[in-house]
Amino acid sequence: STPAVMLSAMAAAARGGVLFKSSAALDALARVNTIAFDKTGTLTQARMTVARVVADDEAGALALAAGLESHSEHPIARAVVAAAQAQSVSFVPVRNAQAVPGLGITATLEGGESVWAGNLRLMTREGASLTPVQDAALRELNAQGSSSVIVGMGNRVVAVMGVSDTLRPGIAEAIAGLRTAGVAHQVMLTGDKMEVAQAVAHELGLTEYRAELLPEDKLRIMGELPGPLAMVGDGVNDAPALARADLGIAVASGTDVAIESADVVLMQNDLGKLAGAVRLAKDARRTVI
């Protein structure tokens, strides 16, 4: 049975918004040496906004993108849907919508044409390429550290959209606090572009980061980082890594599958609460041993 001191530590953590699913999870947090963070939706806010649309027909492009993205749970998808709603653009209906984790989403129009929204990898997979104007727009967005979405129909790129994202408040302090609490290594893992990752890492004082990762890359990296290892994530793409890590931590604003795969849930999406939980866990462990 679980020692009373661990139960009371779990209760105290829960009052602070850190929900441990088991006493084993509390014990694991006390021993964690490395924490890996997903970027989008974890270090950054789940609320992104579409800041720029580069297309011949902007409203048409937004209508198509929103039709696709209304079938996705990704923070980028929510931003696209919100932008279309804000401009009262009605969504293009799509069929067979399929999320491609780490890449984007694909579907077909009523007439059978394939349509898609996602990153360069997805574009390449769809056999499409950028016009010089679109290429220049994408480079400019990358240079600014903005995330982007490419929207296409068959092998034609219809639009390039810039999506702006803001860090969750207090995130740099949260990471510094974990260091103080004795977690030696902090690493950012992201499916986003290298330039975007660099900008965010720099802002947070994170010296270790890996970018342009597919879900299977995140999973593989779980086995390469010095353990015991905790992974913090929000997305469908993070679920395998959350399950594989010694300790999976999900933000409550994340997808259901991330929350189910995790051992700990941050109820207020506040990573600032983690350092305190590490201290509680260490104290409880010391008392039990």
Ligand code: ADP
């Ligand atoms: P992160 O690891 O930073 O949370 P993800 O692995 O969720 O990022 O996504 C990786 C990349 O895949 C995103 O940066 C984006 O380019 C693309 N992507 C994933 N899902 C979507 C989507 N629904 N719409 C557009 N792009 C997407």
Ligand code: MG
């Ligand atoms: Mg994410």
